[in-house]
Amino acid sequence: MSNRQQQLLLEARELTVRFGGLTAVDAVSATLHAGEIVGIIGPNGAGKTTFFNAISGVVMPTSGTLLVENGIDLTRRGPHLYAAHGIARTFQTPRVMADMTLEDNVRFGMQFAGRHREPISGLGSTGEILDMLGLGGLARNVAADITPSQQRLLEIGMALGTRPRVLLLDEVAAGLTEAEVDAMARRIRRLRDEHGLTVVWIEHAVATLLKYVERVLVLHQGRKIADGTPAEVVRNAEVVEAYLGDEMEATA
Numbered sequence: 085m086s087n088r089q090q091q092l093l094l095e096a097r098e099l100t101v102r103f104g105g106l107t108a109v110d111a112v113s114a115t116l117h118a119g120e121i122v123g124i125i126g127p128n129g130a131g132k133t134t135f136f137n138a139i140s141g142v143v144m145p146t147s148g149t150l151l152v153e154n155g156i157d158l159t160r161r162g163p164h165l166y167a168a169h170g171i172a173r174t175f176q177t178p179r180v181m182a183d184m185t186l187e188d189n190v191r192f193g194m195q196f197a198g199r200h201r202e203p204i205s206g207l208g209s210t211g212e213i214l215d216m217l218g219l220g221g222l223a224r225n226v227a228a229d230i231t232p233s234q235q236r237l238l239e240i241g242m243a244l245g246t247r248p249r250v251l252l253l254d255e256v257a258a259g260l261t262e263a264e265v266d267a268m269a270r271r272i273r274r275l276r277d278e279h280g281l282t283v284v285w286i287e288h289a290v291a292t293l294l295k296y297v298e299r300v301l302v303l304h305q306g307r308k309i310a311d312g313t314p315a316e317v318v319r320n321a322e323v324v325e326a327y328l329g330d331e332m333e334a335t336a
């Protein structure tokens with residue numbers, strides 16, 4: 085492992101999120117190191133999105149601790165601070181601004197960049213960001229006029245505008261064709277390989293995700309039940325049982 089990969093960018097310690105009597109995330113501990121592409125899988129309602137919400141400041145954890153780069157404690161701090169510390173995310177339903185042009189959408193994201201954050205190499209301008217996502221030719225179009233899969237890419241562009249080190253992707257492949265998913269995965273890998281980002285990627289389609297990530301966390305009923313390479317988790321008995329075997333068969 086290189087030094088770059090060893091740098092700890094995010095650490096959740098016993099993170100718990102309760103909604104009334106329901107424990108959506110149950111004492112989950114996990115680490116994320118620079119240069120990783122990590123997937124999060126788990127059956128419906130497993131707590132994947134809530135865990136994302138907790139590590140991006142969208143929901144306050146009930147208990148536990150969240151540390152970011154340089155050991156800074158962001159537990160229970162506001163979402164703007166997460167962006168300032170280099171954490172950016174997309175949402176399951178893309179939150180683009182339909183009436184604005186693609187370049188203005190990316191510019192909007194840039195307003196949330198931490199004032200002292202260096203631009204990402206090769207992704208410092210709206211043009212570079214849109215080109216990297218294959219949206220350069222549509223820069224002056226309004227977001228309402230592009231396809232749903234292009235809107236997903238645009239939302240990634242808005243996140244990139246904040247100059248993140250860690251990019252959290254929530255089901256960016258949902259509803260895409262196989263060819264589009266493949267193109268999306270290649271772009272995500274380039275974000276890591278060429279632009280130095282670290283990626284955490286939730287996808288409901290397990291077989292899809294396991295093809296593209298190097299490490300995977302498995303959540304079930306709010307608990308982390310596995311954390312390893314795709315090959316390791318598909319052989320994990322607790323994981324197979326959580327999915328009743330069904331979705332894992334395609335990847336076994």
Ligand SMILES: Nc1ncnc2c1ncn2[C@@H]1O[C@H](COP(=O)(O)OP(=O)(O)OP(=O)(O)O)[C@@H](O)[C@H]1O
Nearest residue numbers: 103106108126127128129130131132133134135288
């Ligand atoms: N704001 C909320 N208020 C109350 N309950 C919530 C809230 N958000 C999520 N939950 C509940 O928390 C649990 C975990 O939900 P979450 O959306 O995190 O799971 P998930 O693994 O992302 O599921 P899916 O694959 O269906 O998106 C579910 O039981 C859900 O109903």
